[in-house]
Amino acid sequence: MPGYARRIGTMAASVGQLQSLSSSLVGGYKVSFGAGAPAVEAYPFEKLREISQEVFSGPETGLDAVKYGSTLGLDSLREAVRDHLLAPRGLEADIKNIMITAGGIQPMNLLCQLYIEPGDVILVESPSFIHGTTIFKMFEARLEPVKLDDEGMDMEDLEEKILRYRPKLVYTVPTFHNPTGVTLSTERRKRLAELASKYDVAVLEDDPYREIRYSGEHKPFIKSFGDDHIILSGSFSKIFSPGSRLGFIVASDEQIARLSDIKLCTDTCTNTVSQAIAAGFFKRGYYEDHLKYLCDLYRSRRDAMLKALDAYFPSCTKHTVPDGGYYVWAEIPGLDVKALAPEVGEKLGICYGIGSTFYTEGNPEGAGLGTMRLNFSGLTEDAIEENLKKLGEYFKAKLGE
Amino acid sequence: MPGYARRIGTMAASVGQLQSLSSSLVGGYKVSFGAGAPAVEAYPFEKLREISQEVFSGPETGLDAVKYGSTLGLDSLREAVRDHLLAPRGLEADIKNIMITAGGIQPMNLLCQLYIEPGDVILVESPSFIHGTTIFKMFEARLEPVKLDDEGMDMEDLEEKILRYRPKLVYTVPTFHNPTGVTLSTERRKRLAELASKYDVAVLEDDPYREIRYSGEHKPFIKSFGDDHIILSGSFSKIFSPGSRLGFIVASDEQIARLSDIKLCTDTCTNTVSQAIAAGFFKRGYYEDHLKYLCDLYRSRRDAMLKALDAYFPSCTKHTVPDGGYYVWAEIPGLDVKALAPEVGEKLGICYGIGSTFYTEGNPEGAGLGTMRLNFSGLTEDAIEENLKKLGEYFKAKLGE
Numbered sequence: 014m015p016g017y018a019r020r021i022g023t024m025a026a027s028v029g030q031l032q033s034l035s036s037s038l039v040g041g042y043k044v045s046f047g048a049g050a051p052a053v054e055a056y057p058f059e060k061l062r063e064i065s066q067e068v069f070s071g072p073e074t075g076l077d078a079v080k081y082g083s084t085l086g087l088d089s090l091r092e093a094v095r096d097h098l099l100a101p102r103g104l105e106a107d108i109k110n111i112m113i114t115a116g117g118i119q120p121m122n123l124l125c126q127l128y129i130e131p132g133d134v135i136l137v138e139s140p141s142f143i144h145g146t147t148i149f150k151m152f153e154a155r156l157e158p159v160k161l162d163d164e165g166m167d168m169e170d171l172e173e174k175i176l177r178y179r180p181k182l183v184y185t186v187p188t189f190h191n192p193t194g195v196t197l198s199t200e201r202r203k204r205l206a207e208l209a210s211k212y213d214v215a216v217l218e219d220d221p222y223r224e225i226r227y228s229g230e231h232k233p234f235i236k237s238f239g240d241d242h243i244i245l246s247g248s249f250s251k252i253f254s255p256g257s258r259l260g261f262i263v264a265s266d267e268q269i270a271r272l273s274d275i276k277l278c279t280d281t282c283t284n285t286v287s288q289a290i291a292a293g294f295f296k297r298g299y300y301e302d303h304l305k306y307l308c309d310l311y312r313s314r315r316d317a318m319l320k321a322l323d324a325y326f327p328s329c330t331k332h333t334v335p336d337g338g339y340y341v342w343a344e345i346p347g348l349d350v351k352a353l354a355p356e357v358g359e360k361l362g363i364c365y366g367i368g369s370t371f372y373t374e375g376n377p378e379g380a381g382l383g384t385m386r387l388n389f390s391g392l393t394e395d396a397i398e399e400n401l402k403k404l405g406e407y408f409k410a411k412l413g414e
Numbered sequence: 415m416p417g418y419a420r421r422i423g424t425m426a427a428s429v430g431q432l433q434s435l436s437s438s439l440v441g442g443y444k445v446s447f448g449a450g451a452p453a454v455e456a457y458p459f460e461k462l463r464e465i466s467q468e469v470f471s472g473p474e475t476g477l478d479a480v481k482y483g484s485t486l487g488l489d490s491l492r493e494a495v496r497d498h499l500l501a502p503r504g505l506e507a508d509i510k511n512i513m514i515t516a517g518g519i520q521p522m523n524l525l526c527q528l529y530i531e532p533g534d535v536i537l538v539e540s541p542s543f544i545h546g547t548t549i550f551k552m553f554e555a556r557l558e559p560v561k562l563d564d565e566g567m568d569m570e571d572l573e574e575k576i577l578r579y580r581p582k583l584v585y586t587v588p589t590f591h592n593p594t595g596v597t598l599s600t601e602r603r604k605r606l607a608e609l610a611s612k613y614d615v616a617v618l619e620d621d622p623y624r625e626i627r628y629s630g631e632h633k634p635f636i637k638s639f640g641d642d643h644i645i646l647s648g649s650f651s652k653i654f655s656p657g658s659r660l661g662f663i664v665a666s667d668e669q670i671a672r673l674s675d676i677k678l679c680t681d682t683c684t685n686t687v688s689q690a691i692a693a694g695f696f697k698r699g700y701y702e703d704h705l706k707y708l709c710d711l712y713r714s715r716r717d718a719m720l721k722a723l724d725a726y727f728p729s730c731t732k733h734t735v736p737d738g739g740y741y742v743w744a745e746i747p748g749l750d751v752k753a754l755a756p757e758v759g760e761k762l763g764i765c766y767g768i769g770s771t772f773y774t775e776g777n778p779e780g781a782g783l784g785t786m787r788l789n790f791s792g793l794t795e796d797a798i799e800e801n802l803k804k805l806g807e808y809f810k811a812k813l814g815e
Contacts, residue, residue, distance in 0.1 A: 061480070130419050
């Protein structure tokens with residue numbers, strides 16, 4: 014057989030880790046803190062049924078849901094993005110600057126097609142979202158990590174890395190960061206937008222979790238402080254359904270035109286069946302109540318997780334306290350949680366997100382050895398308490414505590 | 415702003431032509447022979463309504479339709495591909511070798527990610543499907559044309575071009591070829607499979623039209639004569655709905671594993687909403703009757719087109735007589751139909767597929783000047799007759815006939 018393209022080699026190690034993380038999404042483990050999926054209780058089936066009834070009642074309502082759609086997406090869904098997801102959070106946008114994508118992952122792929130040549134540097138948070146960094150490796154980018162603390166990406170370190178590496182792109186998950194759950198402060202958002210313009214670097218503001226906030230105030234979009242250097246992406250996966258594969262990009266006229274060319278050469282257009290159903294969900298005014306329901310559901314689960322970590326984990330454990338999103342990031346200094354994972358799976362039937370997986374090349378050997386990404390969205394409060402208790406006791410025993 | 419990647423330049427000319435062809439799909443023209451979309455009458459709304467009612471009745475039936483799915487696709491839809499689209503046409507496959515894709519276009523993108531480096535040669539039919547060739551340009555491939563006649567790709571010319579250019583990939587639409595409507599003979603299918611193994615070249619057998627056959631006998635898949643060198647792709651766009659964005663790839667275990675990695679880094683998985691609805695359509699046994707209905711509908715339209723071309727077009731006109739698919743390919747020697755297109759649009763309100771658009775680099779200057787791709791799927795018999803009459807009379811006047 015002809016040899017594979019070089020990118021298959023550069024992505025191999027990373028995609029292997031990503032696949033094993035993803036396998037905890039589609040089953041196999043009894044109890045998974047490793048996943049990153051909505052709760053089973055999160056889906057508005059009754060409303061989906063009602064809307065699909067109307068959509069499929071005939072060509073008058075249904076034709077847009079079944080025929081080829083515009084590469085940019087259905088106007089009705091782009092209007093929903095504008096009116097329900099951007100404007101209420103302080104970003105005014107025209108629908109001509111909004112493109113619907115196949116979920117929140119596709120924007121990274123499309124943006125790499127637009128900007129990235131093999132060897133180009135992309136700056137990423139340390140740790141960073143492994144699905145994103147794996148895509149960057151598929152495009153043969155070189156990754157350089159930027160420090161992250163409780164207020165998100167460190168702007169001094171970012172400027173230093175921009176000067177040192179002359180990157181093409183900065184990738185950030187600013188709100189309820191994956192994997193750590195931290196949120197970039199408003200000051201730093203402003204500063205990031207300034208640095209992008211000053212040094213002529215593109216920034217992908219990847220913001221799929223922003224809407225599901227359980228405490229504290231909404232932060233402005235980085236894009237609201239910046240110019241065309243900031244490309245914003247979002248997702249319907251956490252607020253509607255990941256299976257519907259809907260997301261969006263907000264960018265300049267010129268960028269949207271080129272991204273539309275690339276999208277046409279990737280999958281023609283985003284599936285119109287779920288676009289039409291999602292647009293109907295927003296149009297009928299169901300979204301705001303549904304979001305409140307989701308936030309109430311997940312807030313309790315987050316609180317259960319924070320309480321259980323404090324109650325049952327080793328006394329040396331450090332963890333983040335996220336205001337939203339899906340994850341708590343925990344560290345047990347002195348433990349190699351990657352090495353323990355197979356035993357934990359076998360003995361306790363529990364899996365967790367191995368933290369070192371989220372540290373890319375450019376980090377010191379052994380970075381994140383004691384860290385874990387713990388998902389709370391997919392488990393009930395009781396299951397969280399019961400299983401974190403087991404896990405905490407197991408770790409305590411390992412530490413001789 | 416940072417400069418775009420080089421591929422944006424290499425794809426620019428081709429994607430511009432593709433965009434203008436695509437714009438005739440989403441409206442703007444009064445009468446479009448340029449489009450390539452199903453008839454408005456082709457969608458089984460009543461059944462979609464019934465199936466979506468069941469799917470969305472609750473988590474028991476609906477969870478698989480809304481949550482993250484496997485990168486390979488829902489088992490139920492992969493089984494439908496195996497049992498309804500492959501086995502009845504003589505190809506036995508295991509579902510582990512079938513991956514669901516976002517429509518029939520995505521397989522080209524994924525396969526380029528797998529095999530193509532900038533500068534690699536891809537052999538394509540002359541003329542060839544412009545959406546495919548534009549994707550190949552996005553991956554910075556070099557295209558070389560292979561002769562095509564009434565029995566499809568010319569195998570002698572193919573062997574000569576393989577020896578001359580040492581291509582990585584041969585791209586073919588073997589059944590009811592886009593844009594010409596011709597079908598590769600069984601003899602040549604065997605020969606193509608032999609040549610692929612002999613010279614170690616991958617072949618993408620892109621077969622989205624195969625099911626909608628109006629006359630003649632089904633031909634075997636090229637893949638049924640070949641080994642792993644033949645990668646088969648298909649689509650649900652012509653037999654179910656293009657908006658659902660469903661297609662598939664059939665490949666070896668190893669290729670599927672790598673394509674799955676790439677798919678994960680493109681859009682995570684194909685949308686499960688339309689996967690579940692499509693799977694329900696096949697499972698309930700609706701497909702076979704629906705296909706018969708579609709073939710009857712389109713056969714009449716094809717016949718109306720062939721009749722009108724013979725009756726109204728200039729006497730020197732040559733055209734193909736396709737046994738299926740969406741297109742007739744017509745040539746009026748001595749006319750530059752590209753130059754006439756704006757006037758035809760303005761005066762008659764009619765557009766057609768400009769044939770020269772489908773001739774890639776490597777063809778002589780001015781190739782296909784008098785050729786047109788004429789779509790018959792999207793217009794009623796009356797509209798076909800009425801508008802081809804107008805168009806024929808216009809062309810006759812131009813020739814002084």
